Amino acid sequence: MIVHHRDRWIYVAPTKTASSMLHTVLQGQPFFGVDVDPYNQHHMTVPLGLDDYRLWTTCRNPFGRMASLWRHWCSDCCGNNHEQVVAYAERHMPFSDFVARVDNGSLRRPKWAPKGTPTKFFLRTQAWFWAKLRRGPDAYVQVERLEQELAALPWLPADIAKYLPDDLQTRHQTRHLMAARYTETERQAVMRWAAEDFSICKYSTEPTEVEW
Secondary structure, eight states, X not given: OEEETTTTEEEEOXXXXXXXXXXXXXXXXXXXXXXXXEOOTTOOOOOTTOTTSEEEEEEOXXXXXXXXXHHHHXXXXXXXXXXXXXXXXXXXXXXXXXXXXXXXXXXXXXXXSOTTSOOTTXXXXXXXXHTTSXXXXXXXXXXXXXXXXXXXXXXXXXXXXXXXXXXXXXXXXXXXXXXXXXXXXXXXXXXXXXXHHHHHHTOOSOGGGOOO
C-alpha cells in the first residue's frame, strides 16, 4: 500500500497484480514528492482519518494471474531460470495439478522448497484482499491495460506511462501459457476459485482472450 498525502490517494494491491513494479515507480519518481507513506506491498488496512482519499487498486485477469502464481510458485522452489522452472513444473507441479490444488485449498509449500515459497496468503483471490478494505476502491486498474488506465486516473500525471518499464509487456511471461495450458477442467476450476474476481473486474471467462 502507498499513501500519498499531497495528492490524497491510496494505492492497494492483491498479489500478482504488478504491485512490485508499481511500488518502485510510484515511490521512485520526483514528481510524487516526499509526502508519501509506503507500507508493506499487500497491506490492506487503510489508516483511519483518510476516508476522503481516493482509493485505487490494480487487478489482473484471473486466468493470467493463475498462470503467474504457478510460475512464481515454481520459481521460488527452483530459481528464476525459465528452463529450470519448466523442468521443475513438469516433475513436481504440472499446471493442471497447481490449478486443482489452489481451487480445493490443498496446496502446501513442499518440504524441499525455500521458506519464501508462497503460502495461502499469496494464493488468495483478488476479492479476498479487497474484502479487507473498509470501502471498495474508487478505481480498478487492469494490468492488461496498465498504461492507458493509469493515464486515465485524474490524480496521477497524464504522462505516467513514460515512467513504466520499457519491457512492460514482456516482463511477465504468461501469455504463452494461456491457450496451450488451459483445458476445460482448468478453466472451470479457475472460474470457481475466482468467481468474484471475474465479476468485479468484468473479465471474460475465456482464457484465449487473455492478452497478457
